[in-house]
Amino acid sequence: MNTIPEALDSSLISALGDDVQCHERAAGQPPLFIEPKGGALLDRDRFRAWTRRVKPALEQLIVRHGGIVLRGFPTPETEDFADIVEQFPPFQDGYVGGRAPRLQISGRVMESTRLDAGVRLGVHSEMAYRRHYPGRIAFFSRLTAPVGGETTIADARQFVEGIGPELVEKIAAIGIRSALSYGPKSDTVESSYEDQDRYGWNHAFGTEDPAEVEARCASRGLQPLWHDDGSLTVFATLEPFLNHPVTGTKLYRSGLHRDHTAMAVLNPEMRKNQKYPTGMFLANGQRLSNEEVDHINAVCDRFTYSWPWRNGDVMILDNLQVWHGRNPYEGRRDVQVALLD
Template sequence: MTTPFTDADTELTEHNGTHLLRVAPNTADHRAWFSANAQALRSAMYEHAAVMVKASGLADEAELAPIAEEIGGRTLEYNERSTPRSRVTGKVYTSTEYPQDQTIAQHNESAYSQNWPHNVFFFCARAAETGGETPVADSAAVLRALPADLVRRFEDRGGVLYTRTYRTGMGLSWQEGFQSDDKGYVESYCADHGIETAWDGDVLRTRQQRPAVAVHPVTGRKVWFNQAHLFHVHALPEAVREGLLEICGEDGLPRNAYYGDGTPITADEIATIRGVYDDRTLAEPWRTGDVLMIDNILTSHGRRPFTGERKVVVAMTQREAA
């Protein structure tokens, strides 16, 4: 059972193994409420993975970081980027800046990196006119639903190999991806974080092998934790995929994913993974002022298309090692 909350009403929603706990504070002093309930919120994320605080009382994006730090640990810079974002203030960023008519597929934040966040905190500064939800899916439920032979292939073949090509004008440049225009710094960062590099003038190609499955360090739950289905070339619309392959060739794609030993992941396997995510996705409509907090290992998140103006900002945190 979730640790009792002080001055709040709670309601739990479940869909195919994915849970979302809604918490509604009954106080006007929102900063004091978050402080008083920090442990309860941490416990609720371990138990349910995703917690949404309705009508949180936050009115300024800058308020998100100190609340995130009190609950989740130190806030992180958004480095080793795979999508475009902008800094709002301090270590608070915009959510992924993709066109509003596009869906952002389910993913565990930065699962391709050695430096992924333990928690992600979202604050809805302006709710969209329609749509724009941030759906979640339980990573353990996803793992249980995937075909056992598919999971075994990923584990036996060394997880996932992520490949990227950074070039100006097609995807992210290496300067944006690593937040630096110093090639020496990028080389050092990659060497320290298990990333192979190859330069062709100002074009950078990288390869990094990461697990497909993880075990949560606190709960012990085994989960599906990777972005193979997001990086893979078959995640792209057919016309875009064919155009990129014609221009860049497979070795020059902005990003792609293979089994960890470099063997191809088939289009059917990617479709199976995405279908399991779709079946276990749960979404709560945003209202201006809501805060969503997730355990990034235990749950994935995405974004649905929307109309009108929408502003959701993000802070990512990491707990100190025990």
């Protein structure tokens, strides 16, 4: 029988059957690692049948633990990841106007990002700059970098308490606005970007027609602003806190604390010359104080961690409860993603 740590939900773990074993890195810390026990699920067909049989339990475990990692199963290629992804409902809004420079690989599977290997991507909730967001996000490490490149995660369930009631009340009362900048229309997607603001708007919005960009913005509650050099800034009014649809827990969902720290260091000269620099701001036009920004960043850092990844690892996160990022890396790396509801 499964050996179930006391902190884990025994009924859900038992529903996975006797051919797997589960563990956490630390009690109560996401994600839940699920690995084969014995050789039964090392057969690809049996593994795929197992994922379909236990999917209801997997979905509950994603909520319960903030995410799961399927490790050691026969998932070496994109088609194996795609088979898992196809069992979950897609995020219907897709990646229109998405921030990360990425291309579609196959079906619903995309590149993780073309952000330069030397850039550390801070933890964030996927598409926190949009009103509509994927409920879950899946990752697949097809090729793990030889040095660095770990997908970092942060337990966002701890953020509201860590930020503290006074600052939470201030941010919630004022609300937030986001500004995202895109580069002018470009012929190709570059192999890597040191700054995401250079990503051409035509690739981000999937159209060469500015009028269609404006229509897609309008349907998503976004306000586009075109610049003389052909670049684009898109604005949105957002709620910085929301209640999880299943657990009811109040969660922080914002990049407000990053607007003049992590965002600015990528290309300070470019930011200085932008009329509307990329970032999130209080809805009244003011910024948080440096002390408030430092405090929220310290809270995020306190609950952020990583571990060595392995080829074939598949991770599915609850996008509200657990944020993700990326460490810089050296060598080749192939991590793929899919947006799920």
